[in-house]
Amino acid sequence: MLDLVFYHSRENRCSVNALAGAIETFKNIDAVFPNTPAALREALRRPAGGVTVAAFSFFTSQKEETAELIASLRADYPGTVFLAGGPHASAEPQETLGMGFDYVVAGEGEKVFPELLLSLEAGRAPAPGVIKGVKADLGAYPAVSERYGLFGPIEITRGCPFACTYCQNSFLFGAKQRHRPLPIVLSAMDAMLSRGLKDIRFITPDAFAYGSADGRALNLPALEEFMRSAHDLAAAKGGRIYVGSFPSEVRPEHVTPETLALVKKYAYNRRLVIGAQTATAAALKAVRRGHGPEDIMNAARLCKAHKITPYMDFILGLPGETPEDDEASMAMMTELAALGAMIHTHAFMPLPGTPLAGEPAAVIGPRMEEFILRLESRGKSFGKWKEHRAAARRRRS
Helix, strand or coil: CEEEEECCCHHHHHHHHHHHHHHCCCCCEEEECCCCHHHHHHHHCCCCCCEEEEEEECCHHHHHHHHHHHHHHHHHCCCCEEEEECHHHHHCHHHHHHCCCCEEEECCCCCHHHHHHHHHHCCCCCCCEEEECCCCCCCCCCCCECCCCECCCEECEECCCCCCCCCCHHHHHCCCCEECCHHHHHHHHHHHHHCCCCEECEECCCHHHCCCCCCCCCCHHHHHHHHHHHHHHHHHCCCEECCCCCCCCECHHHCCHHHHHHHHHHCCCCEEEEEEECCCHHHHHHCCCCCCHHHHHHHHHHHHHCCCEEEEEEEECCCCCCHHHHHHHHHHHHHHHHCCCEEEEEECCCCCCCCCCCCCCCCCCHHHHHHHHHHHHCCCEEECHHHHHHHHHHHHC
Protein backbone atom coordinates (compact mmCIF):
# COMPACT_ATOMS: atom_id res chain seq x y z
CA MET A 1 0.00 0.00 0.00
CA LEU A 2 1.21 3.51 -0.84
CA ASP A 3 0.16 6.44 1.33
CA LEU A 4 -0.23 9.60 -0.76
CA VAL A 5 -0.51 12.95 0.99
CA PHE A 6 -1.35 15.51 -1.70
CA TYR A 7 -1.36 19.15 -0.61
CA HIS A 8 -4.73 20.54 -1.71
CA SER A 9 -4.28 24.30 -1.36
CA ARG A 10 -7.03 26.55 -2.68
CA GLU A 11 -4.78 28.01 -5.39
CA ASN A 12 -3.90 24.58 -6.80
CA ARG A 13 -7.05 22.61 -6.19
CA CYS A 14 -8.08 22.35 -9.85
CA SER A 15 -4.89 20.59 -10.95
CA VAL A 16 -4.95 18.38 -7.83
CA ASN A 17 -8.57 17.42 -8.48
CA ALA A 18 -7.68 16.27 -12.00
CA LEU A 19 -4.80 14.13 -10.74
CA ALA A 20 -6.99 12.69 -7.99
CA GLY A 21 -9.36 11.57 -10.73
CA ALA A 22 -6.46 9.90 -12.54
CA ILE A 23 -5.54 7.74 -9.52
CA GLU A 24 -8.94 6.95 -8.06
CA THR A 25 -9.25 3.49 -9.62
CA PHE A 26 -6.03 2.22 -8.02
CA LYS A 27 -7.00 0.51 -4.77
CA ASN A 28 -3.39 0.15 -3.58
CA ILE A 29 -3.04 3.96 -3.39
CA ASP A 30 -4.49 5.41 -0.19
CA ALA A 31 -4.70 9.18 -0.66
CA VAL A 32 -5.60 12.11 1.56
CA PHE A 33 -5.73 15.76 0.54
CA PRO A 34 -4.93 18.14 3.41
CA ASN A 35 -5.57 21.80 2.60
CA THR A 36 -3.42 23.63 5.17
CA PRO A 37 0.22 23.21 6.25
CA ALA A 38 -0.96 22.08 9.69
CA ALA A 39 -3.28 19.46 8.19
CA LEU A 40 -0.45 18.39 5.87
CA ARG A 41 1.82 17.75 8.85
CA GLU A 42 -0.90 15.86 10.65
CA ALA A 43 -1.45 13.64 7.60
CA LEU A 44 2.26 12.85 7.36
CA ARG A 45 2.23 11.68 10.99
CA ARG A 46 -0.21 8.86 10.33
CA PRO A 47 1.21 5.32 10.46
CA ALA A 48 2.39 4.14 7.09
CA GLY A 49 2.44 0.49 6.13
CA GLY A 50 4.56 1.16 3.07
CA VAL A 51 5.83 4.12 1.11
CA THR A 52 4.65 7.62 2.00
CA VAL A 53 4.62 10.21 -0.78
CA ALA A 54 4.01 13.94 -0.27
CA ALA A 55 2.91 15.57 -3.52
CA PHE A 56 2.68 19.25 -4.44
CA SER A 57 1.50 21.27 -7.43
CA PHE A 58 2.39 24.96 -7.43
CA PHE A 59 2.73 28.16 -9.43
CA THR A 60 5.87 30.28 -9.77
CA SER A 61 4.31 32.84 -7.41
CA GLN A 62 4.30 30.12 -4.70
CA LYS A 63 7.91 29.05 -5.19
CA GLU A 64 9.40 30.66 -2.09
CA GLU A 65 6.73 29.48 0.34
CA THR A 66 6.82 25.98 -1.14
CA ALA A 67 10.62 25.79 -0.80
CA GLU A 68 10.38 26.79 2.87
CA LEU A 69 7.65 24.24 3.52
CA ILE A 70 9.57 21.41 1.83
CA ALA A 71 12.76 22.18 3.75
CA SER A 72 10.85 21.95 7.02
CA LEU A 73 8.99 18.77 6.07
CA ARG A 74 12.13 16.98 4.88
CA ALA A 75 13.74 17.63 8.24
CA ASP A 76 10.71 16.36 10.18
CA TYR A 77 9.69 13.43 7.93
CA PRO A 78 12.94 12.01 6.52
CA GLY A 79 11.43 8.80 5.16
CA THR A 80 8.92 10.59 2.94
CA VAL A 81 9.25 10.75 -0.85
CA PHE A 82 8.62 14.31 -2.09
CA LEU A 83 7.08 14.81 -5.51
CA ALA A 84 6.32 18.03 -7.40
CA GLY A 85 4.35 19.01 -10.47
CA GLY A 86 2.38 21.93 -11.82
CA PRO A 87 3.29 25.04 -13.82
CA HIS A 88 6.52 25.99 -12.06
CA ALA A 89 7.86 22.45 -11.83
CA SER A 90 7.07 21.88 -15.50
CA ALA A 91 8.86 25.05 -16.62
CA GLU A 92 11.81 24.80 -14.19
CA PRO A 93 12.22 21.09 -13.34
CA GLN A 94 15.90 21.23 -12.33
CA GLU A 95 15.33 24.23 -10.08
CA THR A 96 12.39 22.40 -8.51
CA LEU A 97 14.55 19.36 -7.79
CA GLY A 98 16.97 21.73 -6.08
CA MET A 99 14.18 22.86 -3.76
CA GLY A 100 14.28 19.44 -2.10
CA PHE A 101 12.00 17.26 -4.20
CA ASP A 102 12.90 13.69 -5.07
CA TYR A 103 10.85 13.60 -8.26
CA VAL A 104 9.49 16.29 -10.56
CA VAL A 105 6.77 15.58 -13.11
CA ALA A 106 7.40 18.07 -15.92
CA GLY A 107 4.27 18.39 -18.03
CA GLU A 108 0.86 16.78 -17.85
CA GLY A 109 0.62 14.16 -15.15
CA GLU A 110 -2.54 12.12 -15.71
CA LYS A 111 -0.57 9.18 -17.15
CA VAL A 112 2.87 9.37 -15.56
CA PHE A 113 1.78 10.39 -12.04
CA PRO A 114 -0.10 7.13 -11.33
CA GLU A 115 2.69 5.16 -13.02
CA LEU A 116 5.28 6.72 -10.73
CA LEU A 117 3.19 6.07 -7.63
CA LEU A 118 2.63 2.45 -8.57
CA SER A 119 6.34 1.92 -9.23
CA LEU A 120 7.15 3.38 -5.81
CA GLU A 121 4.57 1.12 -4.19
CA ALA A 122 6.02 -1.93 -5.93
CA GLY A 123 9.60 -1.09 -4.96
CA ARG A 124 10.78 -0.57 -8.54
CA ALA A 125 10.85 3.20 -8.70
CA PRO A 126 13.12 4.97 -11.20
CA ALA A 127 16.10 6.91 -9.94
CA PRO A 128 15.12 10.26 -8.42
CA GLY A 129 14.93 13.07 -10.95
CA VAL A 130 12.67 14.52 -13.63
CA ILE A 131 9.82 12.46 -15.06
CA LYS A 132 8.60 13.81 -18.38
CA GLY A 133 4.83 14.06 -18.66
CA VAL A 134 2.84 13.25 -21.77
CA LYS A 135 -0.16 14.99 -23.27
CA ALA A 136 -3.32 13.54 -21.80
CA ASP A 137 -6.27 12.16 -23.70
CA LEU A 138 -8.94 14.16 -21.91
CA GLY A 139 -11.51 11.53 -22.80
CA ALA A 140 -9.60 8.89 -20.85
CA TYR A 141 -9.67 10.59 -17.46
CA PRO A 142 -12.46 11.97 -15.29
CA ALA A 143 -12.60 15.73 -14.80
CA VAL A 144 -13.28 15.37 -11.06
CA SER A 145 -12.70 12.74 -8.39
CA GLU A 146 -15.78 10.99 -7.06
CA ARG A 147 -13.79 8.56 -4.91
CA TYR A 148 -12.07 11.34 -3.00
CA GLY A 149 -14.92 13.84 -3.18
CA LEU A 150 -12.82 16.48 -4.92
CA PHE A 151 -14.96 18.72 -7.10
CA GLY A 152 -14.58 22.16 -8.60
CA PRO A 153 -14.58 23.92 -11.95
CA ILE A 154 -14.54 21.38 -14.78
CA GLU A 155 -11.73 21.65 -17.31
CA ILE A 156 -13.26 21.42 -20.79
CA THR A 157 -10.33 22.55 -22.99
CA ARG A 158 -6.55 22.33 -22.65
CA GLY A 159 -3.98 24.12 -24.83
CA CYS A 160 -4.07 27.38 -26.76
CA PRO A 161 -3.03 28.22 -30.34
CA PHE A 162 -2.03 31.83 -29.72
CA ALA A 163 1.13 31.42 -27.59
CA CYS A 164 0.98 34.89 -26.01
CA THR A 165 4.49 35.74 -24.90
CA TYR A 166 3.62 36.29 -21.22
CA CYS A 167 1.41 33.20 -20.75
CA GLN A 168 2.44 29.63 -19.93
CA ASN A 169 -0.63 27.92 -21.37
CA SER A 170 0.58 27.16 -24.90
CA PHE A 171 4.09 26.33 -23.71
CA LEU A 172 2.90 23.87 -21.05
CA PHE A 173 -0.06 22.29 -22.84
CA GLY A 174 0.64 22.83 -26.52
CA ALA A 175 -0.74 25.03 -29.27
CA LYS A 176 -3.37 22.52 -30.39
CA GLN A 177 -6.48 22.64 -28.29
CA ARG A 178 -7.86 19.42 -26.84
CA HIS A 179 -11.49 19.41 -25.76
CA ARG A 180 -12.83 17.10 -23.10
CA PRO A 181 -15.59 15.04 -24.75
CA LEU A 182 -19.06 16.20 -23.85
CA PRO A 183 -20.14 12.89 -22.20
CA ILE A 184 -17.15 13.15 -19.81
CA VAL A 185 -18.07 16.77 -19.00
CA LEU A 186 -21.68 15.81 -18.35
CA SER A 187 -20.61 12.88 -16.18
CA ALA A 188 -18.56 15.23 -13.99
CA MET A 189 -21.47 17.63 -13.79
CA ASP A 190 -23.84 14.86 -12.79
CA ALA A 191 -21.52 13.74 -10.00
CA MET A 192 -21.40 17.29 -8.65
CA LEU A 193 -25.12 18.00 -9.00
CA SER A 194 -25.96 14.71 -7.29
CA ARG A 195 -23.96 15.87 -4.28
CA GLY A 196 -25.79 19.17 -4.01
CA LEU A 197 -23.19 21.28 -5.82
CA LYS A 198 -25.47 23.43 -7.92
CA ASP A 199 -23.23 26.10 -9.49
CA ILE A 200 -21.19 24.56 -12.30
CA ARG A 201 -18.18 26.46 -13.70
CA PHE A 202 -15.64 25.52 -16.31
CA ILE A 203 -11.89 25.90 -16.94
CA THR A 204 -10.79 26.81 -20.45
CA PRO A 205 -8.54 29.44 -22.03
CA ASP A 206 -11.49 30.50 -24.21
CA ALA A 207 -14.96 29.27 -23.34
CA PHE A 208 -16.36 30.18 -26.76
CA ALA A 209 -13.76 28.00 -28.53
CA TYR A 210 -15.14 24.73 -27.14
CA GLY A 211 -15.34 22.24 -30.01
CA SER A 212 -13.24 24.40 -32.33
CA ALA A 213 -10.77 22.47 -34.50
CA ASP A 214 -8.04 25.09 -34.17
CA GLY A 215 -9.13 27.40 -31.34
CA ARG A 216 -9.36 30.30 -33.78
CA ALA A 217 -12.50 29.68 -35.82
CA LEU A 218 -15.61 29.16 -33.70
CA ASN A 219 -17.63 25.97 -33.97
CA LEU A 220 -21.02 27.36 -33.01
CA PRO A 221 -22.96 24.07 -33.37
CA ALA A 222 -20.52 22.29 -31.01
CA LEU A 223 -20.56 25.23 -28.60
CA GLU A 224 -24.35 25.29 -28.53
CA GLU A 225 -24.56 21.52 -28.06
CA PHE A 226 -22.24 21.79 -25.06
CA MET A 227 -24.09 24.72 -23.52
CA ARG A 228 -27.56 23.31 -24.18
CA SER A 229 -26.67 19.87 -22.80
CA ALA A 230 -24.94 21.32 -19.75
CA HIS A 231 -27.83 23.71 -19.10
CA ASP A 232 -30.48 21.00 -19.42
CA LEU A 233 -28.65 18.62 -17.08
CA ALA A 234 -28.04 21.35 -14.50
CA ALA A 235 -31.59 22.69 -14.68
CA ALA A 236 -33.05 19.20 -14.22
CA LYS A 237 -31.27 18.98 -10.88
CA GLY A 238 -31.76 22.55 -9.71
CA GLY A 239 -28.35 23.72 -10.87
CA ARG A 240 -26.89 26.50 -13.01
CA ILE A 241 -24.00 26.78 -15.44
CA TYR A 242 -21.59 29.69 -15.82
CA VAL A 243 -19.79 30.01 -19.17
CA GLY A 244 -17.06 32.56 -19.82
CA SER A 245 -16.88 33.90 -16.29
CA PHE A 246 -14.17 33.15 -13.71
CA PRO A 247 -12.20 30.87 -13.80
CA SER A 248 -12.70 30.92 -17.58
CA GLU A 249 -12.38 33.80 -19.99
CA VAL A 250 -13.13 34.50 -23.64
CA ARG A 251 -11.22 36.16 -26.43
CA PRO A 252 -12.56 39.55 -27.59
CA GLU A 253 -12.89 38.58 -31.26
CA HIS A 254 -15.02 35.60 -30.19
CA VAL A 255 -17.56 37.88 -28.53
CA THR A 256 -20.24 37.97 -31.21
CA PRO A 257 -24.02 38.37 -31.27
CA GLU A 258 -24.25 34.58 -31.64
CA THR A 259 -22.03 33.68 -28.68
CA LEU A 260 -23.65 36.28 -26.45
CA ALA A 261 -27.08 34.95 -27.40
CA LEU A 262 -25.95 31.48 -26.26
CA VAL A 263 -24.83 32.90 -22.92
CA LYS A 264 -28.16 34.64 -22.43
CA LYS A 265 -30.09 31.49 -23.41
CA TYR A 266 -28.21 28.80 -21.51
CA ALA A 267 -25.87 30.27 -18.88
CA TYR A 268 -26.59 31.98 -15.59
CA ASN A 269 -23.75 34.52 -15.65
CA ARG A 270 -24.35 38.06 -16.83
CA ARG A 271 -20.69 38.95 -16.90
CA LEU A 272 -17.85 37.80 -19.14
CA VAL A 273 -14.11 37.81 -18.46
CA ILE A 274 -12.46 39.09 -21.64
CA GLY A 275 -8.71 39.18 -22.28
CA ALA A 276 -7.78 42.64 -23.53
CA GLN A 277 -4.30 42.99 -21.90
CA THR A 278 -3.17 46.17 -23.65
CA ALA A 279 -4.49 48.80 -26.05
CA THR A 280 -2.34 49.56 -29.09
CA ALA A 281 -2.06 47.44 -32.21
CA ALA A 282 1.74 47.39 -31.87
CA ALA A 283 1.69 46.27 -28.22
CA LEU A 284 -0.92 43.59 -28.93
CA LYS A 285 1.16 42.31 -31.84
CA ALA A 286 4.32 42.30 -29.71
CA VAL A 287 2.77 39.91 -27.20
CA ARG A 288 1.10 37.83 -29.96
CA ARG A 289 -2.44 38.41 -28.83
CA GLY A 290 -3.83 37.72 -32.29
CA HIS A 291 -6.46 40.47 -32.18
CA GLY A 292 -6.52 44.23 -32.45
CA PRO A 293 -7.81 47.07 -30.28
CA GLU A 294 -10.99 47.28 -32.37
CA ASP A 295 -11.90 43.74 -31.27
CA ILE A 296 -11.73 44.82 -27.63
CA MET A 297 -14.01 47.79 -28.15
CA ASN A 298 -16.42 45.81 -30.32
CA ALA A 299 -16.70 43.15 -27.61
CA ALA A 300 -17.57 45.80 -25.03
CA ARG A 301 -20.22 47.37 -27.24
CA LEU A 302 -21.80 44.01 -27.99
CA CYS A 303 -21.86 43.15 -24.29
CA LYS A 304 -23.61 46.42 -23.52
CA ALA A 305 -26.21 45.74 -26.22
CA HIS A 306 -26.85 42.29 -24.71
CA LYS A 307 -26.90 43.57 -21.11
CA ILE A 308 -23.81 41.58 -20.14
CA THR A 309 -21.02 43.21 -18.12
CA PRO A 310 -17.53 42.70 -19.60
CA TYR A 311 -14.69 42.26 -17.12
CA MET A 312 -11.71 43.38 -19.18
CA ASP A 313 -8.29 42.02 -18.18
CA PHE A 314 -5.35 44.42 -18.56
CA ILE A 315 -1.69 43.70 -17.78
CA LEU A 316 0.26 46.74 -16.58
CA GLY A 317 3.99 46.99 -17.21
CA LEU A 318 4.33 44.63 -20.16
CA PRO A 319 7.97 44.63 -21.31
CA GLY A 320 8.63 47.12 -24.08
CA GLU A 321 5.54 49.21 -23.48
CA THR A 322 6.08 52.93 -23.87
CA PRO A 323 4.46 55.97 -22.25
CA GLU A 324 2.43 56.25 -25.46
CA ASP A 325 1.15 52.70 -24.95
CA ASP A 326 0.19 53.64 -21.39
CA GLU A 327 -1.73 56.67 -22.63
CA ALA A 328 -3.58 54.51 -25.13
CA SER A 329 -4.44 51.96 -22.43
CA MET A 330 -5.75 54.66 -20.12
CA ALA A 331 -7.87 56.12 -22.93
CA MET A 332 -9.25 52.68 -23.77
CA MET A 333 -9.99 51.85 -20.13
CA THR A 334 -11.85 55.17 -19.80
CA GLU A 335 -13.96 54.37 -22.85
CA LEU A 336 -14.58 50.81 -21.67
CA ALA A 337 -15.67 51.99 -18.23
CA ALA A 338 -18.10 54.42 -19.89
CA LEU A 339 -19.60 51.44 -21.71
CA GLY A 340 -20.16 49.70 -18.37
CA ALA A 341 -17.10 47.47 -18.33
CA MET A 342 -15.13 46.57 -15.21
CA ILE A 343 -11.36 46.80 -15.55
CA HIS A 344 -9.47 43.88 -13.98
CA THR A 345 -5.84 44.86 -13.49
CA HIS A 346 -2.73 42.71 -13.25
CA ALA A 347 0.96 43.61 -13.30
CA PHE A 348 3.36 41.75 -15.54
CA MET A 349 5.14 38.84 -13.86
CA PRO A 350 7.80 36.98 -15.86
CA LEU A 351 6.86 33.30 -15.94
CA PRO A 352 9.38 30.53 -16.67
CA GLY A 353 8.96 28.74 -19.95
CA THR A 354 7.56 31.79 -21.75
CA PRO A 355 9.32 34.08 -24.25
CA LEU A 356 9.22 36.91 -21.69
CA ALA A 357 10.62 34.81 -18.84
CA GLY A 358 13.84 36.81 -18.63
CA GLU A 359 12.43 40.24 -19.41
CA PRO A 360 12.00 42.95 -16.78
CA ALA A 361 8.63 44.61 -16.50
CA ALA A 362 8.18 48.11 -17.84
CA VAL A 363 7.83 50.71 -15.11
CA ILE A 364 4.25 51.40 -14.06
CA GLY A 365 4.53 55.17 -13.91
CA PRO A 366 2.88 57.52 -11.44
CA ARG A 367 0.34 58.69 -14.01
CA MET A 368 -0.86 55.12 -14.62
CA GLU A 369 -0.90 54.40 -10.89
CA GLU A 370 -3.02 57.47 -10.19
CA PHE A 371 -5.35 56.60 -13.04
CA ILE A 372 -5.93 53.03 -11.80
CA LEU A 373 -6.46 54.21 -8.23
CA ARG A 374 -9.07 56.69 -9.46
CA LEU A 375 -10.84 53.93 -11.37
CA GLU A 376 -10.78 51.75 -8.26
CA SER A 377 -12.21 54.56 -6.12
CA ARG A 378 -15.08 54.90 -8.59
CA GLY A 379 -15.79 51.16 -8.45
CA LYS A 380 -14.76 50.72 -12.08
CA SER A 381 -11.61 48.68 -11.54
CA PHE A 382 -10.22 45.97 -9.28
CA GLY A 383 -7.26 43.63 -9.25
CA LYS A 384 -4.05 42.53 -7.56
CA TRP A 385 -1.65 44.54 -9.68
CA LYS A 386 0.20 45.84 -6.61
CA GLU A 387 0.75 42.32 -5.29
CA HIS A 388 1.85 41.09 -8.72
CA ARG A 389 4.33 43.96 -9.05
CA ALA A 390 5.76 43.26 -5.60
CA ALA A 391 6.13 39.55 -6.40
CA ALA A 392 7.92 40.37 -9.67
CA ARG A 393 10.31 42.66 -7.82
CA ARG A 394 11.06 39.95 -5.25
CA ARG A 395 11.94 37.53 -8.02
CA ARG A 396 14.40 40.01 -9.52
CA SER A 397 16.10 40.77 -6.20
